[in-house]
Amino acid sequence: MNDTIAPKAGREGLRERKKRLAEQAITDAALRLFAEKGYYETSIQEIADAVMMSSRTFFRYFDSKEDILSGAIRAVQREGLRLAAECESNEPLKIALRRVFLHLAELYQQQRDGLLARYRIAKQSSALASLFLYAMLETEPELCAALAARLEPEPDRSELRFLVALHMTALRVTIEEWLENEESPPLSSLLEQRLIF
Amino acid sequence: MNDTIAPKAGREGLRERKKRLAEQAITDAALRLFAEKGYYETSIQEIADAVMMSSRTFFRYFDSKEDILSGAIRAVQREGLRLAAECESNEPLKIALRRVFLHLAELYQQQRDGLLARYRIAKQSSALASLFLYAMLETEPELCAALAARLEPEPDRSELRFLVALHMTALRVTIEEWLENEESPPLSSLLEQRLIF
DNA sequence: ATTATATTGTCATTGAATGACAAAAGTCAA
DNA sequence: TTGACTTTTGTCATTCAATGACAATATAAT
Numbered sequence: 001m002n003d004t005i006a007p008k009a010g011r012e013g014l015r016e017r018k019k020r021l022a023e024q025a026i027t028d029a030a031l032r033l034f035a036e037k038g039y040y041e042t043s044i045q046e047i048a049d050a051v052m053m054s055s056r057t058f059f060r061y062f063d064s065k066e067d068i069l070s071g072a073i074r075a076v077q078r079e080g081l082r083l084a085a086e087c088e089s090n091e092p093l094k095i096a097l098r099r100v101f102l103h104l105a106e107l108y109q110q111q112r113d114g115l116l117a118r119y120r121i122a123k124q125s126s127a128l129a130s131l132f133l134y135a136m137l138e139t140e141p142e143l144c145a146a147l148a149a150r151l152e153p154e155p156d157r158s159e160l161r162f163l164v165a166l167h168m169t170a171l172r173v174t175i176e177e178w179l180e181n182e183e184s185p186p187l188s189s190l191l192e193q194r195l196i197f
Numbered sequence: 198m199n200d201t202i203a204p205k206a207g208r209e210g211l212r213e214r215k216k217r218l219a220e221q222a223i224t225d226a227a228l229r230l231f232a233e234k235g236y237y238e239t240s241i242q243e244i245a246d247a248v249m250m251s252s253r254t255f256f257r258y259f260d261s262k263e264d265i266l267s268g269a270i271r272a273v274q275r276e277g278l279r280l281a282a283e284c285e286s287n288e289p290l291k292i293a294l295r296r297v298f299l300h301l302a303e304l305y306q307q308q309r310d311g312l313l314a315r316y317r318i319a320k321q322s323s324a325l326a327s328l329f330l331y332a333m334l335e336t337e338p339e340l341c342a343a344l345a346a347r348l349e350p351e352p353d354r355s356e357l358r359f360l361v362a363l364h365m366t367a368l369r370v371t372i373e374e375w376l377e378n379e380e381s382p383p384l385s386s387l388l389e390q391r392l393i394f
Numbered sequence: 395a396t397t398a399t400a401t402t403g404t405c406a407t408t409g410a411a412t413g414a415c416a417a418a419a420g421t422c423a424a
Numbered sequence: 425t426t427g428a429c430t431t432t433t434g435t436c437a438t439t440c441a442a443t444g445a446c447a448a449t450a451t452a453a454t
Contacts, residue, residue, distance in 0.1 A: 013451075013452070014450095014452085015400070015450090015451060015452080018451095044440080044441065044442090045440085054402070054403050054404075055441090056404075056442095057402055057403070059443075060401075065441075065442095127328075129331065130327045130328055130330065133331060133334060134323065134330055137330060138323055138326070138327075161374070162370050165369070165370045166363060166366055166367075169362045169363060169365075169366040170359070170363075172362070177355060177358070194359065210421070211419095212419090212432080215432090240408090240409060241410070242409080250433080251433070253411095256410090256411065256412075257432075257433080261411075
């Protein structure tokens with residue numbers, strides 16, 4: 001039961017590795033079951049059985065069944081947020097927005113398969129679709145705050161909010177179209193055509 | 198146990214009236230309890246107790262606890278959709294969109310109090326906020342379909358979808374600002390300033 | 395090896411949601 | 425009004441999501 005070694009002193013231990021392994025196993029099993037029998041027809045007990053853990057332990061990895069779906073999206077969004085915090089202090093607002101959203105597009109692009117699997121499941125019900133959507137939109141306020149804090153001529157709050165929301169909408173609609181068509185151009189180039197604000 | 202009479206032959210019976218009364222009573226009691234003790238701290242049993250019905254009966258009026266929050270918004274959105282189906286066949290797309298969304302704004306305006314109560318509760322958690330949001334956004338596809346069906350030079354689907362989403366975003370952001378400020382101008386005039394696409 | 399710490403399983407509990415069925419209330423015609 | 429018919433409601437039972445408590449186990453550090 002060793003593989004890539006090294007529970008070294010100050011490094012990464014076995015625990016962390018097993019943790020991520022288990023997380024991945026749960027996600028894989030859950031997405032597979034959701035796709036096979038439907039989200040609501042799959043109980044947490046079944047997911048837990050599939051990866052041979054108790055259902056109680058499942059809840060130590062995910063806050064809820066829904067979390068399996070939205071977690072990946074939230075991770076991407078958080079990454080985009082991190083980038084927004086890095087903008088130059090004198091960078092014009094629209095340039096900064098463009099940079100952040102094109103970067104987000106590239107992150108999503110790298111996850112097309114996982115995203116598509118989740119998107120298909122989310123479309124099984126409106127409750128799930130709402131989660132999917134919200135995982136994106138919920139970062140709007142934080143994104144506004146990050147931008148407002150770092151941009152030089154502090155932008156008008158109301159205007160900023162609107163602009164961020166418009167960009168997020170462009171991203172959302174573009175992602176949907178990109179996922180729905182099998183052979184579509186790269187997400188980032190699709191988005192570029194939309195960012196005309 | 199009579200009041201405004203008339204379970205007349207082809208008209209509205211006592212049942213319908215009691216039904217709407219009960220619905221209203223549930224909504225009122227629930228919103229009050231949510232505001233007082235919090236959404237998650239209020240059980241359906243408590244709501245049912247407050248209006249003296251069994252919890253089983255509650256579920257015959259609302260599909261879920263969340264339904265109390267999002268139902269009102271969905272009703273408004275559906276009304277807006279109805280209007281979209283009425284547009285002239287030769288009306289330009291942007292004119293039709295403007296008409297539909299300004300009408301929606303007026304509908305929301307008439308419900309400011311109820312909407313504000315729900316908005317405050319929705320902000321108690323992201324799961325609730327997502328429902329609130331989705332109650333608006335879920336009508337986008339239907340709105341697209343309604344417009345695409347009736348407009349003369351059938352608009353490009355992709356472009357239509359994007360435009361509808363942008364309008365919905367403008368409505369959403371404007372509603373939020375309008376609700377957050379006590380003394381703010383009428384929603385429809387706020388929205389008008391945003392609809393510049 | 396022996397501590398200390400983190401992870402997991404078992405058990406119990408709460409609350410949302412739904413099906414089945416009998417009791418009660420509303421509707422309609424004569 | 426009575427009496428048949430339909431709708432609404434309450435009771436009961438059940439499933440499943442989610443969470444707290446605590447003991448058993450696995451990992452980490454010395």
